[in-house]
Each structure stands twice: as C-alpha cells, then as structure tokens.
Amino acid sequence: MTEARRNEVAGLQGQLAQAGYIAEPSLAAALLLMLDLQRPLLLEGDAGVGKTEVAKALASVRATRLIRLQCYEGLDTHAAIYEWNYQRQLLAIKLLEQDARSVAQKEQDIFSERYLLKRPLLEAITCAEPPVLLIDEVDRADEAFEAYLLELLSDFQLSIPELGTVRATTRPLVVITSNGTRELSDALRRRCLYQYIDYPDAEKELAIVRLKAPQAAPGLARQIVSFVQGVRRMELQKKPGIAETLDWTAALLRLGISVIERDGAERILETLGALIKTRDDRAAFPREAVARLAAAC
Incomplete structure (x- = not known):
C-alpha cells in the first residue's frame, strides 16, 4: 500500500470514528475500494459484530440518505422493488370509462410511474443523489430473491414488466x-467486493465502549471488555456482540456498579440478561462461573 493510500485509509477511519464507528484499516480500505470501483460490498460475519452499522456510518460520512432493505424469508419483488397502487388504479379506471382513447392508451396511462409505489431497491436507483443502499x-x-438482485448488482438496473428497464439515475x-x-x-459473490468482520479484539472493543459509553470510568470500561472477551471464549450458542457489550455497560451503570470483582458476582448476575440472550447459554453462568470471570478482569 502506498503512503498516499495509507493516508486515505487513515482519513476514512477518522471520518467513520466521528460518525460513531471504529473501523479497522482493512475495512476502511475495502470501503475505499468500493467507492473507487463503484462495486457493491458484501460484509459477512456473525450477528452482532457491527455490519449494519458500517452502512449507517458510511451514509453519515457521505452526508447522504440511507435506504435499508431488511431481508426475510419469503421476501419478493413487491416488498423489495415495486408495487402498483391498486386503489388509485381502480379509481382511475372508473374515471377513464368515458374516455375516448383506445384501450392500449388507457393501459399505458394506468401503468405509468404515477401509480407506482417504489420499494427500497427501486427507490435507491432513482434518487437524485446517490444514497447508501443497505x-x-x-x-x-x-435463493430466488438473490436472482432478483443480480441485475441490480451487475448493471444497476431493474426490469419492471409494465414499464421496461429502469436504469439507475445515480449509482447507489x-x-x-x-x-x-x-x-x-x-453469482452474487462474483458481483461484490468482500470483507469479513470478526468480533472485535480487546483494544478495538475498548475504543468502542469509550466512544459509545463515555460515562463509564476507564477502569470499569477495561473490566467490561475483559469480561466480555472471556465470555466469548466460552462454548455458547450465541456469543455476545458489540450491541450486547454496550447494553451490559448501560445495565452496570444503571445499577451503580463501578467495579467488576469476585465479591460482586450476585449483582453482576442481575445484569446478565443484557449480555446473554438464550436460556441454554444463561445456564452456563452460575454464580461460580461469573465470579471466576470477574476475578480475571
């Protein structure tokens, strides 16, 4: 990496930090490459490592709009791309009954953009200014929905049967x-740049806690990070993510816990609902286990 590129990476890291996101150099470099090549960026990693926050921070840095499509099983084009405003179309059909124009002309009017409800993907490619599309x-x-995405990710266009191909006004x-x-x-991976985001190491997580929870004393912040890092080394169904670390920090502060120590295991147990989120994982934290983790902080 050239000196100029290192400076660019460091500059973007600083901008992301101002937007509330602590990014490693590799992630900042991937974001710069995404901007340079105008290619989608695929972020992969366990739940809770901060992938969604990357898009939010990027939108803040670019001073642009964030458009979010939350995926779920059964997601289709009506929720992701477009839908027709059937109520308005029915009303228009009634009003056009006495219209002398041909049926084809009436259909063209009914299936025009003014009756189109834009969903996130279509909205993103028709914005006047390039948004961040999450x-x-x-x-x-x-997998069927992935096929819908391929046209957008490769050509930045979407096909709507009644209107034809809608090409991006600006690339999101x-x-x-x-x-x-x-x-x-x-096919989806080929169209994207790729970056894996892992759980943060102790140094990065401490920086996040200090940024997001400045009211936590430095000593307590270090103990919180040490405790959470120890929890993640255990065999759990769901390891706590960054959001859980911050929730737990807030819980400790709310209960007035200023130091994590073996003798305070009972009080720490009262807050574990903010850190441990499944019944089986919670069973792995009897008082003795919490005391051992606290003593190691």
Missing part, C-alpha cells in the same frame, strides 16, 4: 450484509 441479512432471504453505494446462516450463491 441490503441487510441477505442470507435470511431465499451498495452494502450487503450476511450472518452466514446459509451459503450465498457464487
């Missing part, structure tokens, strides 16, 4: 996230 948790959608900055709950298609 396609969140794409692995929750099925596309960020796609996946929790890895299923394997994504090779």
Whole structure:
C-alpha cells in the first residue's frame, strides 16, 4: 500500500470514528475500494459484530440518505422493488370509462410511474443523489430473491414488466450484509467486493465502549471488555456482540456498579440478561462461573 493510500485509509477511519464507528484499516480500505470501483460490498460475519452499522456510518460520512432493505424469508419483488397502487388504479379506471382513447392508451396511462409505489431497491436507483443502499441479512432471504438482485448488482438496473428497464439515475453505494446462516450463491459473490468482520479484539472493543459509553470510568470500561472477551471464549450458542457489550455497560451503570470483582458476582448476575440472550447459554453462568470471570478482569 502506498503512503498516499495509507493516508486515505487513515482519513476514512477518522471520518467513520466521528460518525460513531471504529473501523479497522482493512475495512476502511475495502470501503475505499468500493467507492473507487463503484462495486457493491458484501460484509459477512456473525450477528452482532457491527455490519449494519458500517452502512449507517458510511451514509453519515457521505452526508447522504440511507435506504435499508431488511431481508426475510419469503421476501419478493413487491416488498423489495415495486408495487402498483391498486386503489388509485381502480379509481382511475372508473374515471377513464368515458374516455375516448383506445384501450392500449388507457393501459399505458394506468401503468405509468404515477401509480407506482417504489420499494427500497427501486427507490435507491432513482434518487437524485446517490444514497447508501443497505441490503441487510441477505442470507435470511431465499435463493430466488438473490436472482432478483443480480441485475441490480451487475448493471444497476431493474426490469419492471409494465414499464421496461429502469436504469439507475445515480449509482447507489451498495452494502450487503450476511450472518452466514446459509451459503450465498457464487453469482452474487462474483458481483461484490468482500470483507469479513470478526468480533472485535480487546483494544478495538475498548475504543468502542469509550466512544459509545463515555460515562463509564476507564477502569470499569477495561473490566467490561475483559469480561466480555472471556465470555466469548466460552462454548455458547450465541456469543455476545458489540450491541450486547454496550447494553451490559448501560445495565452496570444503571445499577451503580463501578467495579467488576469476585465479591460482586450476585449483582453482576442481575445484569446478565443484557449480555446473554438464550436460556441454554444463561445456564452456563452460575454464580461460580461469573465470579471466576470477574476475578480475571
């Protein structure tokens, strides 16, 4: 990496930090490459590592709009791309009954853009200024929906049967996230740049806690990070993410806990609902286990 590029990466890291996101150099470099090449960026990693926040911070840095498509099983074109305003169309049909124009002309009027309800994907490519388009948790959608995305990701256009091909007015900055709950298609991966986001190390997580929870004393912040890092090394169904770390920090502060220590295990147990989110994982934290983790902080 050249000195000029290193400076660009450091500059973007600083801008993201001002927007509330602590980014590693590799992520900042991937974002710069996305901007340079105008290619979608696929962010993969476990739930809770901060993938969604990348898009939010990028929109803040670019001073542009964030358009979010939250994926789920059964997601289709009506929710993701477009839908017709059937109520207005029916009203228009009634009003056109006495119109002398041909049926073809009436149909052309009924299926015009003024009766079109834009959903996130169509809205993103028809904005006057390029927005950040977040396609969140794409692995929750099925493979058929991935096929809908390919045209957008490669050519930045969408096909609407009644209107034809709608090409992007300006190219959105596309960020796609996946929790890895299923394997994504090779076709989708080929159209994207790729970056894996792991759980933060202690240094990065401490920086996040200090940024997001400045009211936590420095000593307590270090203990919180040490405790959470220890929890993540355990065999759990769902390891706590950054959001859980911040929730737990808020819970400790709310209860007036200023130090994490073995003798305070009972009080720490009262707050674990903010950190541990499944019944089976909660069973792995009897008082003795919490005391050991606290003593190691």
